[in-house]
Amino acid sequence: MKFKNNYKEDFAKMKAGQQILKITESEYDEDYGCVSVKMTNKEGATLYKSFYIENDGEVNENVKRALDFFAFKALGHRNEYEETDLVGKYIDANVIVDDYQTEKKGKTIFTIDLWNIEGAKSFKKSSGGGSKKASDDIDLDAELG
Numbered sequence: 001m002k003f004k005n006n007y008k009e010d011f012a013k014m015k016a017g018q019q020i021l022k023i024t025e026s027e028y029d030e031d032y033g034c035v036s037v038k039m040t041n042k043e044g045a046t047l048y049k050s051f052y053i054e055n056d057g058e059v060n061e062n063v064k065r066a067l068d069f070f071a072f073k074a075l076g077h078r079n080e081y082e083e084t085d086l087v088g089k090y091i092d093a094n095v096i097v098d099d100y101q102t103e104k105k106g107k108t109i110f111t112i113d114l115w116n117i118e119g120a121k122s123f124k125k126s127s128g129g130g131s132k133k134a135s136d137d138i139d140l141d142a143e144l145g
Helices: 061-075 140-144
Strands: 017-029 034-040 046-052 090-101 108-120 122-124 137-139
Touching: 046 061, 061 090, 061 108
Parallel strands: none
Antiparallel strands: 017 034, 017 090, 034 046, 090 108, 122 137
């Protein structure tokens, strides 16, 4: 079996810390019962979050609640939604990066998780005293494309 090599030299590991992420893709895979969400930060680093909402045809209520919470923060409402509604939305989240060594192959693996998720509409520059002015807003669409 041949595999296409999709390695990209510009791959960048997501850095840890509070940051704005743009949801660039979101799709539901019926075969696996999974909603996959692709997010990109201002620097172009990408991460994927997968919500396996079904297992053997049964809904995993805990994962569904996690997806609903994520969607609520991104969309700003609790109304019915489709996974594609998330595309183009932004979240502000604390990105947690955890590196560890595998036992079998000795390779370094990293996992990424999101904490303290909130909806976002623009990047804010700190003005030193904690106050923010409208002139400090940056257009996310212009920044992230």
